[in-house]
Amino acid sequence: MNTLYYFIKIAKKNKIMLISYMAILIILTSLISGTYEDKYSRQKLNIGIIKNEDSQFGNSLIEYLDKENNIYYYDCQEAAELDLYTRFIDGIVEIPVDSEKILLSTNDPPLRVFTDITNSQSIFLHRIANKYPLYYKAMINAGQLDLERLSTALHEKAEVIFSSAQNVTEKRFHGFAGVYGFVVMMILIKLLGDLNISFNKKNIQIRNRISSKSNHRLKGEIMLAQILIAVLAFLIVIGFFLLVLFGEMLKSQSLAYYLLVIFLWTMVVALFSNLINQISKTKALNDIIGNALPVIIMFLSGSVLPIEFMPGFIQNIAKFSPLFYYNQGLLKISESNFDISGELLIVGAFGIAFYLTSIYLNKERKTETL
Amino acid sequence: MARMLTYIKYELKIFLGNYSNMFWMIAFPLLLLTVFTISFSGLRFQEPDLEKTPVAYHEEAFVPLYLVEAPKELPNMDMLDTSSIENSLFKGKAMAKDEALAALKEDQIDAYVDKDLSMVISRNGINQMIMDEVITTTKQISSLNLPLAAYDFNRNYVENSGEKYSSIDVIFYSLFAMVSLYGAYLAGTIGNRLIVRGQTVALRNATTSTPKAWQVMVSVAASFLWSLFMIAMMIIYTEFILKQNFFSPDINNIPLILSALIFGIAWGLFLGVMIKKESLQTAAIISSLLIMSGLSGLFSDGIRILIQRSFPLIFKFNPVSMIGDELIKVNMLGNYSTLNTTVLLLIGYSIILISISILHMRRKRV
Numbered sequence: 001m002n003t004l005y006y007f008i009k010i011a012k013k014n015k016i017m018l019i020s021y022m023a024i025l026i027i028l029t030s031l032i033s034g035t036y037e038d039k040y041s042r043q044k045l046n047i048g049i050i051k052n053e054d055s056q057f058g059n060s061l062i063e064y065l066d067k068e069n070n071i072y073y074y075d076c077q078e079a080a081e082l083d084l085y086t087r088f089i090d091g092i093v094e095i096p097v098d099s100e101k102i103l104l105s106t107n108d109p110p111l112r113v114f115t116d117i118t119n120s121q122s123i124f125l126h127r128i129a130n131k132y133p134l135y136y137k138a139m140i141n142a143g144q145l146d147l148e149r150l151s152t153a154l155h156e157k158a159e160v161i162f163s164s165a166q167n168v169t170e171k172r173f174h175g176f177a178g179v180y181g182f183v184v185m186m187i188l189i190k191l192l193g194d195l196n197i198s199f200n201k202k203n204i205q206i207r208n209r210i211s212s213k214s215n216h217r218l219k220g221e222i223m224l225a226q227i228l229i230a231v232l233a234f235l236i237v238i239g240f241f242l243l244v245l246f247g248e249m250l251k252s253q254s255l256a257y258y259l260l261v262i263f264l265w266t267m268v269v270a271l272f273s274n275l276i277n278q279i280s281k282t283k284a285l286n287d288i289i290g291n292a293l294p295v296i297i298m299f300l301s302g303s304v305l306p307i308e309f310m311p312g313f314i315q316n317i318a319k320f321s322p323l324f325y326y327n328q329g330l331l332k333i334s335e336s337n338f339d340i341s342g343e344l345l346i347v348g349a350f351g352i353a354f355y356l357t358s359i360y361l362n363k364e365r366k367t368e369t370l
Numbered sequence: 371m372a373r374m375l376t377y378i379k380y381e382l383k384i385f386l387g388n389y390s391n392m393f394w395m396i397a398f399p400l401l402l403l404t405v406f407t408i409s410f411s412g413l414r415f416q417e418p419d420l421e422k423t424p425v426a427y428h429e430e431a432f433v434p435l436y437l438v439e440a441p442k443e444l445p446n447m448d449m450l451d452t453s454s455i456e457n458s459l460f461k462g463k464a465m466a467k468d469e470a471l472a473a474l475k476e477d478q479i480d481a482y483v484d485k486d487l488s489m490v491i492s493r494n495g496i497n498q499m500i501m502d503e504v505i506t507t508t509k510q511i512s513s514l515n516l517p518l519a520a521y522d523f524n525r526n527y528v529e530n531s532g533e534k535y536s537s538i539d540v541i542f543y544s545l546f547a548m549v550s551l552y553g554a555y556l557a558g559t560i561g562n563r564l565i566v567r568g569q570t571v572a573l574r575n576a577t578t579s580t581p582k583a584w585q586v587m588v589s590v591a592a593s594f595l596w597s598l599f600m601i602a603m604m605i606i607y608t609e610f611i612l613k614q615n616f617f618s619p620d621i622n623n624i625p626l627i628l629s630a631l632i633f634g635i636a637w638g639l640f641l642g643v644m645i646k647k648e649s650l651q652t653a654a655i656i657s658s659l660l661i662m663s664g665l666s667g668l669f670s671d672g673i674r675i676l677i678q679r680s681f682p683l684i685f686k687f688n689p690v691s692m693i694g695d696e697l698i699k700v701n702m703l704g705n706y707s708t709l710n711t712t713v714l715l716l717i718g719y720s721i722i723l724i725s726i727s728i729l730h731m732r733r734k735r736v
Contacts, residue, residue, distance in 0.1 A: 040491060042499055070679075078707050082699055086671065087537040088678055109529040117532040120418045120496040126530050127503060133527035135514060142520040153513040158505035159488035160498075163471065284390045292393075292401060299405045314408055 040160040045069040045125055048080040048092040057100035057110070060147055061132050064154055065093065077114060084116055091115045091125035103133050104140060169248040174334040176241060177258055181326050182303055184266055185294040187233060189273045192226050193286035196277035219362065223274065230270035234263055254333050257340060261329045264344060268322055268351035275354045278361040297323050322350035374588065381592040385556055394656060399549050399600070400607060406541055407612045414536040423480050423497040425462035426470035427455070430485035434508045435462065440523070459500055539698060540667035540674055542616055547693035548663040549604050550630035553597035557638030558651050560589045564731055565643065593635045601627060618701045622709055626700060629716040630693045636720035643727040666691040689719060
C-alpha cells in the first residue's frame with residue numbers, strides 16, 4: 001500500500017507531464033484517425049500561379065483552377081521554388097506573355113507547368129492544366145466559344161461510390177493502439193522510474209535496512225506495485241478511450257484480441273521499466289532514457305513509418321524490438337487474422353527476458369555493495 | 371587572448387559538466403539526426419511507383435473508356451475486342467459487377483466503372499483520382515457537345531518542367547536550424563551573472579574587479595564558439611559519417627549561419643535576463659527552441675504545411691523556419707532571392723532582443 005501511496009504522490013507531482021502525454025495520445029490518435037476515410041475525397045491540388053498576361057484565356061483558366069483547388073500567386077518561378085520543394089504547392093502553372101495568341105495561332109504549348117516528379121499530385125496537375133486549353137481551343141475551332149457553356153461543362157463530374165467492407169471505427173482503434181504502444185512506454189518509464197528512485201533515497205534505504213522485512217520481500221512488493229500501476233494505467237487509458245472515443249468497438253469481435261495484445265504489451269513495458277531502473281539510478285538519467293528510448297524504439301519498429309519503407313538493415317534490427325511484434329500483432333488483428341499466438345509469445349518472451357535480466361542486475365549490484 | 375581562452379575553457383567545462391546538459395547539447399541533436407537519417411533518408415528524392423491503374427468495367431462502358439486515348443483514325447468500333455482495354459493511364463477487364471466488387475475488396479483492382487459511367491472504389495488514392503479525372507473528362511466532352519474533329523487531342527498544350535524534390539528534407543533542415551541556435555543555452559546564463567537575484571555567482575561578479583563588459587564578452591564568445599562547433603560537428607557527421615548530402619560548399623551559407631548564431635545568442639540572453647528562476651530559464655530555452663523547430667517542421671513536414679496554410683504570419687516570422695528555408699534554398703536550390711532579407715531580419719531580431727536585455731539589465735543589476 002505504501003508503494004501505491006508513493007505512486008499517487010509521484011503521479012500528482014508529474015501531473016503536467018501525464019496530461020501532456022495523454023494529449024499526445026489523443027492528438028496523434030485523432031491525426032491518424034483522420035487518414036481513415038469512408039467516403040471518396042478528391043484531394044484539392046495546391047497550385048502556384050505565375051500570371052504574366054491578362055487575357056480572357058488566362059483569366060478563365062485561373063477561375064477554373066480556383067474552383068476546385070487552392071491557388072497561390074507568385075511573381076516568378078524563383079519565388080515559388082521553395083514552396084514546390086516543401087510541397088506547400090503541388091506545382092506551378094505559368095501563363096506566359098501572349099499565351100492566348102500562342103494557343104490560337106501556333107502549335108506551341110500556351111502554358112508552362114513546373115512539377116515535382118516525386119509528388120504524384122504534382123504529376124496529376126499536368127493533366128488538369130492540359131484539359132482547359134484543349135476545350136477552349138476546340139470551342140474556337142468549332143466557332144462556338146462560350147465561356148459560360150465551358151464553365152457548365154467543367155462542372156460535370158463523375159459519380160464516385162465508396163464501397164468499403166472494413167469498419168472505420170476498427171481502423172481508427174487500430175491507429176490508437178499503435179500510438180498507445182509508444183506513449184505508454186514514455187508514461188511508464190517515467191512514472192515507474194521516479195517511483196523506484198524515490199526508494200533509493202538514503203533515509204528510506206536506512207529505514208529499509210533496519211526493517212524486519214527482508215530485502216527480497218521489499219523488492220517483490222515494489223515489483224508488484226509496479227505491475228499494479230501498469231494495470232491501472234492500462235485500465236484508465238483504455239477505459240477512457242473505449243468509453244469516450246471508441247464506443248462502437250465494444251460490439252466488435254476483434255476487441256478481445258486487441259485488449260489481449262495491449263494488456264500484454266503494458267505488462268512488458270512495466271518489466272522493461274523495471275530493467276531500466278536497475279541501470280539508471282538518477283532522475284536526470286531516467287528522464288533522458290524515458291524520453292529518448294521510446295522515440296528510438298518507435299522509429300525502429302515501424303510505428304511511425306511502415307517498416308517496408310526502411311533500409312534492409314533497419315528491418316533486421318526491428319526484429320530485436322518487442323514493439324515491432326506488438327505492431328505486427330495489431331496489423332494482423334486489423335486484417336481479421338486472429339492467429340496472433342506467435343506475436344504474443346515473442347512479446348511475452350521479451351517480458352520474461354527483461355524480468356530475468358533485472359533480477360540478475362539486482363543480484364550483481366548487491367554483491368558489489370557487499 | 372590566453373586569458374580569454376582560459377575563461378572560455380572554464381565556461382564550457384562548467385556548462386558541460388553534467389549529464390543533462392551533455393545530453394541536450396550533444397547527444398540529443400545527433401540522436402535525432404541519426405534516427406531521421408535511418409527512417410527518412412530512403413524517402414529523399416524518391417519517385418512514386420506509378421503503375422497503370424488496374425480497373426474493371428461494365429461492357430457498355432468500353433467505348434467511352436476506349437476513346438480516352440483513341441487513335442487518330444478510329445477503327446470499326448463493332449470489330450473491337452471489348453473484353454480488355456489498356457492505355458497509358460489504366461488497364462482493365464470487362465467484369466460482372468459482383469465479381470468486380472469482390473476484386474475491389476481484395477485490392478486486385480482500384481476501381482470499377484459501371485455502365486452509366488459511375489465509378490466504385492474502396493479507398494482513396496492517386497489511382498482513384500486519375501480514374502475519376504478520366505471519367506470526368508469523358509463526361510465533360512460529352513456535355514460540351516462539340517464535333518470530335520474540333521479537338522486536337524494530339525497537341526501538347528502544356529510545356530512541363532519536372533524536377534526531383536524532397537519535401538522530407540524540411541525535417542532535417544529544421545533540426546540544423548535548431549542546432550544553429552544552440553548558443554542560446556550558454557547565453558542564457560549571462561543574466562544570472564550580472565543581475566543579483568540571490569545567486570552567489572552574481573554577487574561575486576558584482577564585486578569583482580573584472581569589468582562587466584569583459585564578463586559578457588567571455589560568455590558571448592563561449593556561446594558563439596560552442597554553437598559554431600555544434601554546426602561544424604553536425605555538418606561533418608551528416609556529410610561524412612551519415613553520407614547524406616545536405617550542405618553544398620556555398621559561400622552564401624556563411625552570412626546565414628553567422629546571423630543564425632547571433633540570433634541564438636540574443637535569444638538565450640533575452641530569456642536569461644527576463645526569467646528569474648534558473649530552472650525555468652533552461653526549460654524556457656529548451657521548449658522555445660523545440661516549439662519553434664516543431665512549427666518549422668522538425669517533427670513532421672505536414673505540421674509545417676498546416677502552419678504555413680493556417681497561420682502564415684507565425685510561419686513567416688518564425689526564426690527557425692526562416693533559417694531552415696534559407697538553408698534549403700542555398701544548399702538545394704541555389705536560390706539566393708531572399709537571403710539578404712533573411713539575414714537582415716535575423717540581425718534585426720537580435721538587435722531588438724539584445725537592446726531589451728541591456729535595458730532590463732541596467733535597471734536590475736544593482
